[in-house]
Amino acid sequence: MNTGLNRTKWEPYVWLLPSILLIAIFVIFPILIVFKLSFSEISKAGVIGGFVGFDNYVEAVRLPAFKTVMLNTLWWVLSVVILSTVLGFIIALVLNQQFHGRKIARSILVFPWATSLVIQASVWNYIIKAEYGNLNNVLLNLGIIQQAINWRSSYQIEFVWECWVGIFVTVPFVTFCVLSGLQSIDGSLYEAATMDGAGFWSKLRNITLPMVRPSLTVSTVLNIIYVFNSFPIVYTMTKGAPAHKTDTMITYLYMLSFYERRKGPATALSVIGFLILCICAGIYMVSVMRKEEEL
């Protein structure tokens, strides 16, 4: 890919510099502070004290809810990322077809993405209320159900609702990533394949998937990170109730920090989360990039 035209050795770095500056100052610096904090004593009110070694980490791992929260986080990330990637991919394939009203359909699909997560979570919270929620309203009036249903009768079901909202807001992102990837496919490739007698599935596997793989990689890696770090949905809908059984790691450490005021372990927990993400995203990236290079 390198054009190699009259480039000096330092030129690439000049191109990177603004970006590096921006990230280093406004993102990396706060990250370093979090690392420092995770080894410091932090008082209940938030006053930062001296170095305490790994005390915060030990305390974090010993928290009674640690295991539940980790499992929840795993389910949350897996279900939301996988389902929204599959759904988003299918919708993108459909929206890439020519049909009347496509522009309207695409614009409608932007809606969930264009609304902040706090509001999305509030609306869904409002919709599934047993006493006056709109879901019961519509289903009752359609004659599908005869009595108002309590849509959140157990915490497992509430967690499923949280995952649903997560999927609902993540699908548009995947869809538009894939759509932008689909645009770069030359139509003649399909025509040639059709001439060779390739069916729908074979075209999907041999042309579409390889061509959108870079977009899918970006959206999947970023989704893993964003979904893992997603805070407002769980916080707005249940606040982790009952007793952290619906908490994910990020809401749990928020509750730990600002409700229970155990800021030390909360900070340690955030670094642990960071390391987990680094490992997961790292493995995924390395494996995908290797494939990309093979192509």
Add this chain to the structure above:
Amino acid sequence: MKKLFALFLIVALMLCMVPAAFAADDEITLDVIICQYGPNTNDWFLGKGMDGSNFVEKFEAANPGIKLNLDVVSWNDVYTEVDTRIANDNAPDILNIDVFANYANEGLLMPVKDYCPEDLFGDFFPSFIDQSVIDDTVWAVPDLASARALFYNVDIFDEIGEEVPTTWAELQDVSQAILDYYDGEIYPWGIDMTTDEGQAAFAYYTWGNGGGFVDENGDWAVNSAENVEAIEYAISLVNDGYTNPNPATQTRYDLQDMFAAGKLAMVIAPNQLPTYVADKGGEINMATAGLPANEGKTSSSVGVMDRVMAFKDDSAPDQAARNEAIGKFLKFFYDPENYVGWVSMEGFLPAVNSAVEALVAADPTFEAWLDVLGGCQFYPAAKAEWDQVKQGVIAAEQNALTGADVQAELDALQAELTK
């Protein structure tokens, strides 16, 4: 091309150097954080809610040389904002919030006597001031209070011909009667064990059974036999279907809404409930009663109080002038001319004597509420572990809702507290 990047760099640097505040030397700026109580709080302090003007404008006009940098913050975010600012050595000068013990214990607050004018200090209800004392020092002053009582829907009770329950056993009977009569369409009893306010439920039931957060010596005693019995009773109400179905996530808002729509027969709520119901267009014929207690025990109403406190700021050039400015802020805030309007707008109960007369004149029901307030118990918020206890009892309740053993849950919490 180099030029372009030089330009990038310059722009980036310039953006970084846009200076924020230029305060004149002889001016004092006070950072104030106020919590958002009602829909009009923001408008009153910052908009046009105070006779076309607002608190900040009026204060600055009356006190030249003092500028207010006042923010109204929602309850959901206020702890985050305050803690973050403290961690950065950037605490507000004046803070309005519910808790104070941690800030006082860590030496962040100034004693009230350092800045509060004598005459104003004498104006606060003494029993309220007592709630903000640690080691014989007053660290915060009350800004308002609310009292909780049992509200019930009179029409429902007339319809089924039952009396309002005063004991736990009666409560169960009445609930069953309501359930039967209305075919389960109406929830007899409202219960809120959410992460927001589950500690209130703990207080309602344990205080009604002679228990509570602390023993008679003021030491933590969350796992007393009375407490276990009380929480088991509360959980049994949920399991018998006498309550709203999802106590762990149905907040006070939900309960108020259901009550306003006539879907809930009884609920323990703060004194603002009638105003709220009227706003919601509910035409509920309601009355209040004492909280039901266990057989042979007396019920005690629950009071909730919020506070105003001032943080130390060692970097201030003139400490005396700063203290005086804080004092002026308090004077102006508690001046009946301003304070009465605010308290009645928010629908709370006042914390100073000078406001009582005007408030009673405006609303006769106030007097009854002030009486209730006189006999209220408050949370042990002056104890350092209060945050932990609060979250601990909420977690215990929520675990019990999913089937855990109450005794074991509370034992574990107590063990952690006495560790």
Add this chain to the structure above:
Amino acid sequence: MSYPEVRQQNRRMLLLLIIGLVLTLFLMSLPLYSFDVGVYTKKSANTFVGDEKYQEARAEVEAVAEDYRAQGFDVEILEDVLERVNSKGKTTSLITFTVTERYNKNMFSFLGKGLPSSTALAAMLALMAIAAVSVAAGLVGTDDVLQRYLDRKTRWLRGLAIAALVLALILVPVFILMNNVTFSRQLSLYNAELITDGKDALFAKLDNFFFDGKMGDGIGDVLGALKIRHSPMVWVLIPALFISLVAALSLKNGEIRSGLLRGALYVFVVIVCVVTLYPYYVMTITAFRSNAETLDMYFLHLAPTRWVWSNLSDIVQRGVPRYLLNSIFVAGGATALAMLCGIPAAYAMARMNFKGKKAFLGFVIMSQMFSPVVLLIGISQLMNTMHLNNTLWGLMLINAAFNQAFAIWLLRGTFVSISSEMEQAAMIDGCGTVRALTKVLIPMAAPGIVTALIFVFINAWNEYTIATVLISTAQNRPITVGITQFSSFNMIEWQYMFAASLLATIPVVILFMSIEKHLTAGLTSGGVKG
């Protein structure tokens, strides 16, 4: 396809279309709705189906029913079993027998009765008529020609037919919904006297519907015991109309297979859109309700009874326009900055080889791995030192920085997929690198750039956590923080919250619609793909 084949196929499809429409009309003429009016009720407590007490009660009710039948009424016996487990673990049961007179109605009897569902039904029939007429008009003399050879007018007519059929399809559930609201929810509430507004008007219409207005004042008693039941066959209207839709779509090239695929595609898109818009429908109806009506405890309203437009002016009063402007400034600035920094970086990543390329990629992705919630303390410390606390500039820089990763990644991917030949050609022609980038590469990479742009803008627009902590005066609040003032200690003002949220969604959607065409424009602009 040859001329006779096309003709034959198109004729078949036309026949299918007519079959679909006729089937629909036939279904509509069946007595799909039945209304039961109770004339006699017996309740029997502690009775279980089949036991002795049950037999007794049943016999008694049968006798009563016989009486009515003898008098010439068409009556039926309904049985309603209510079982419940009480707190002592014992099962109790209550059986209610009702002798009812039954009125059977087909869908046409709803026409012109002034009921809400009458309008929906009329619209449905009109749309079907439009579809039929436009297909007929479009096909006369052209049924032997493939779609692509048709003139514009004919094509337009066929498009109209398809649109009309899709709309008619959507109206089926709407019709069912409206009927249930009127006959089941609303009526039961009027009868229980839980609501009174509009009772007389509705009762007059129902009198007209059932008895041609002859019942007069007695209607209240009849309606007091009315029960609606619809046959599940109502739902068959949907597949029936779908047949017509597929046929209309197949008229394009005469192949049923592609028509079926097209039809499925439309149905899929409609379902996706309905699900997506559902929360917005809820937001809209709540945003324009009065405070009192935001709690619809009786599941009565699918729309506000009175549209309270003053909710909008209320939120304007309470500062929402200012918050929107702040958000536009922050999100717009952050997007511009993120692109200014991100495009060169992505360009370098895609086109140049240098040491530390992978390290930079890792650095970029690592910058995303902490949630802003966790970084609050660090960010706020940074803003303090830079004197950017409580400024929109600070917020803008943070948002730009937090969105670098996505911008660089997506842009790199787009640049890589575009051949570098054209830039090289441009450079050989004497363009500098910067010119080659701006004049050649950026226009070709439009889809990727637009995606990145929208993404960064939306993320910055929706950022909430950092803004709450950084911004401490009202005039600097972005909209996400501004909305929180509608949820306070005492109450949540749902109507204001949702009205403000809707307003906050509009700018993003407008932005999207105005640049959406670039999402697809990339390919046509030249020989892409290497």
